[in-house]
Amino acid sequence: MISHPPTHILDMKIKGLSTDPVLFRDQVNQTRQHLQLFKWKQRHTRLPNxxxxxxxxxxxxxxxxxxxxxxxxxxxxxxxxxxxxxxxxxxxxxxxxxxxxxxxxxxxxxxxxxxxxxxxxxxxxxxxxxxxxxxxxxxxxxxxxxxxxxxxxxxxxxxxxxxxxxxxxxxxxxxxxxxxxxxxxxxxxxxxxxxxxxxxxxxxxxxxxxxxxxxxxxxxxxxxxxxxxxxxxxxxxxxxxxxxxxxxxxxISNNPKNILRKQEILSLSHSFKKSVTDIQIKLDNEIAVYKKIEQLLFDAAQTSKEMLLESPAIFNRSYFDSCIKPHIKDVYSRHDLLAPVRQWVVETLKKPFYLFSKTENKQPKTLPLPPEMDLTPVLTALGEYQYYVKKHVNTALFLKYLQEQPPELDAKTVNQLFQEKMIAINRWLTEQFEKLNKGIPVQKRFGIHALSLIWGAAIIGLETISGGLSPIELALDSILAPYLTAGATELFVVNELKNIVHHLRNQYIKALHSIIEHQHQEYTKILEVLKPESIQPRNGLVLM
Missing domain, CATH: 3.40.50.300 (P-loop containing nucleotide triphosphate hydrolases)
Structure with missing residues (x-):
């Protein structure tokens, strides 16, 4: 007897990762007909043989x-x-x-x-x-x-x-x-x-x-x-x-016990159950291959991300300095009440050198655009990911799709994706420092005022170096350096700065990983097309 047949199995369609989809479809249709004939013959007890x-x-x-x-x-x-x-x-x-x-x-x-x-x-x-x-x-x-x-x-x-x-x-x-x-x-x-x-x-x-x-x-x-x-x-x-x-x-057809029909009902029941079991095995194999490829793609992407983080080139100190120092200088200048006094001191010191220096007054600097970066480590990790997929995914149908619709990212696309992320990070960084500017408490501002006196004294104490004013720039950087360390807590909102730097690093890593993730999604789109799916029959009739 067929009491509760697993009809969901008969509504499945495969693409052929492990089984010929045409043969699978024919078997499903035939099994569905077994079930329909069983119900039809069982319902109509007076139906002739x-x-x-x-x-x-x-x-x-x-x-x-x-x-x-x-x-x-x-x-x-x-x-x-x-x-x-x-x-x-x-x-x-x-x-x-x-x-x-x-x-x-x-x-x-x-x-x-x-x-x-x-x-x-x-x-x-x-x-x-x-x-x-x-x-x-x-x-x-x-x-x-x-x-x-x-x-x-x-x-x-x-x-x-x-x-x-x-x-x-x-x-x-x-x-x-x-x-x-x-x-x-x-x-x-x-x-x-x-x-x-x-x-x-x-x-x-x-x-x-x-x-x-x-x-x-x-x-x-x-x-x-x-x-x-x-x-x-x-x-x-x-x-x-x-x-x-x-x-x-x-x-034999008009036998009172209708032995012929009873035997046929048993035959249909047996054939149906056997066919459903076979279909389930084929469907399980198809799903297993799908999940294996899915896991392989995921593992390859994770390995590439780890490989990327191990590259020292992606954590260039000058890159982070160029990102964050202009903002710190901006925060400092906004809350420096002694800036006019210090400016007078600096200008007085600089006048004797104007006659001999070949350099001209520099224009005020604006907040920088996202800094340039060498993307070689990213391209290398991406290439390893692509090579790993082609080498270890040995399913013919998946490889066929890769050839017909190549999903690999090229250098131009990688650079475009990275720049988009960097623009977003730069915007986020600017917003964070604007919030910091508005939220510095009064007691912290007094610390900034005290630091202004130290800064002025440091500038006056500098020795003149012929050929330009670079020592002054060096002094400014050396005074700002403690803001990025554990020191000078009583002088500035170091914890807030460290928090911003921490989040900047995380967002930067996410930006690099997003390129690997983008490649992963391109592969996943192809795999999704090959996923077993549920379909509904057009109607109850099967064309002969």
């Missing part, structure tokens, strides 16, 4: 079908293939059953429409009034070895539909390998089977053929019928053989 004629090209299936139903419904011809779709001979009382949860698309015609070749995507239902053929429902089918793929696909669907398979072969075609797969599949799925050797004109040969087919089918108790070659219409031997075959089929 269904006998499907299956076999290879030119074995006389359509001729045998017409003989069994005593009506020339299915087209017969030496031209092959003749039957392009399933043709079911259904009593009018049972036609309605094929619209109530039946999983295949159908078309209904009266028995006046003849001869028919069938529809490649539908099961043609021929409504009749012959009360002697209430059960079973006979179904003609396309060739299982047809060169037309639609016909072969249709024949497979009819295999699922059958309660009993009437395997039709002939003395000329019995050894063809593709039709023989029907016998093996019937045994595998527990389908009830009856073998007909059609067009027989050699009893000794038929015995040999019987032995071979019984061996292949693996069921020694399978029923075997021989039908002589028909040389003219209503030939006695031929008609007698048809009569015995029909009688046997009527007997």
């Amino acid at each position: 269904i006998v499907v004629l299956l076999g290879g090209t030119g074995t006389g299936k359509s001729t045998l079908f017409n003989a069994l139903i005593e009506n020339n419904i299915s087209a017969e011809s030496v031209k092959r293939p003749t039957t392009g779709g399933g043709i079911a001979y259904v009593h009018s009382d049972d036609i309605a059953l094929f619209s109530e949860g039946f999983p295949f698309a159908t078309e209904i015609l009266s028995s006046d429409h003849k001869p028919l070749s069938g529809h490649s995507q539908k099961l043609t239902l021929i409504s009749h009034e012959n009360s002697s053929l209430l059960s079973p429902i006979f179904v003609d089918s396309p060739d299982v070895d047809s060169l037309c793929l639609e016909n072969k696909y249709h024949a497979q669907k009819l295999f699922l539909l059958a309660d009993l398979i009437l395997f039709v072969t002939s003395c000329e075609k019995y050894a063809d390998q593709e039709p023989l797969e029907i016998l093996k599949q019937a045994k595998k799925e527990g389908k009830q089977l009856l073998i007909v050797l059609n067009k027989n004109d050699d009893d000794l040969l038929s015995k040999s053929i019987y032995d071979q087919l019984i061996t292949i089918s693996g069921t020694p108790d399978v029923h075997f019928f021989t039908i002589p070659r028909r040389k003219k219409p209503n030939e006695p031997d031929y008609m007698e053989s048809i009569f015995h075959l029909r009688k046997h089929l009527l007997e």
Whole structure:
């Protein structure tokens, strides 16, 4: 019994990381049809048994079908293939059953429409009034070895539909390998089977053929019928053989206990559960490969980030000085009440040197743009990441996508991404110092005033060095240096400055890591396309 089937598995679609997606889709569709047929047959307890004629090209299936139903419904011809779709001979009382949860698309015609070749995507239902053929429902089918793929696909669907398979072969075609797969599949799925050797004109040969087919089918108790070659219409031997075959089929189909249907229900249940288990294994493998690649990409990105932090070139002291010192000078000048006095002292000292110095008065400096940086360490770490991915991800489909849509970042893109981050960091740094300017308490400002006196004294005490005023610049930097150390706590808001420097370093590292992360996201976008996903069937019908 199928009580609570895991239908979510049947709604999954894979892209082919570990399993052929076309074969997976076909198996899912077939399994869904197993479930739908199980429910349909279990619901309609008065549904007649269904006998499907299956076999290879030119074995006389359509001729045998017409003989069994005593009506020339299915087209017969030496031209092959003749039957392009399933043709079911259904009593009018049972036609309605094929619209109530039946999983295949159908078309209904009266028995006046003849001869028919069938529809490649539908099961043609021929409504009749012959009360002697209430059960079973006979179904003609396309060739299982047809060169037309639609016909072969249709024949497979009819295999699922059958309660009993009437395997039709002939003395000329019995050894063809593709039709023989029907016998093996019937045994595998527990389908009830009856073998007909059609067009027989050699009893000794038929015995040999019987032995071979019984061996292949693996069921020694399978029923075997021989039908002589028909040389003219209503030939006695031929008609007698048809009569015995029909009688046997009527007997097993009209069994009061309906053993045939019960066996088919069990077969469908077993096949469904087995197929669902196989689908689950394939889906698990697909997900496992996806997660393996996902983890590999993550690990490669982390390794590249660590490699980047180990490069001494990215923590250049001059880089941080150029970022933060102009802001510190700006904070200092805003709260220096003795700035005019110190400016007078400096100007007085500088005047004697103006006559001899070749340098001119420097223009006031503005806050700098983001400083330039050598991105070689970033490009090196990025290159290692890209190399690692190509070397260790050995899934053909993923590598195919990498070739078709190369996601690797180039030097120009890296530089652009870095500059965007640096502009944002510079903006953030300016905002932090503006907040600091507004939030310095009064007692800290007195410390700044005291420091102004020390600064002035330091400048006056400098020795003159010929060739320019660089010693004064040196003095200014040396006075500012304590602001970035643990000293001078009583003179300035050192803790706040250290906090800003700490956050600056973190944001700088994040900016570098964001380039690696950007590359990681490009790889992840490709992987996301290959992720197993849930889909919904278009409708309840499955085209034949």
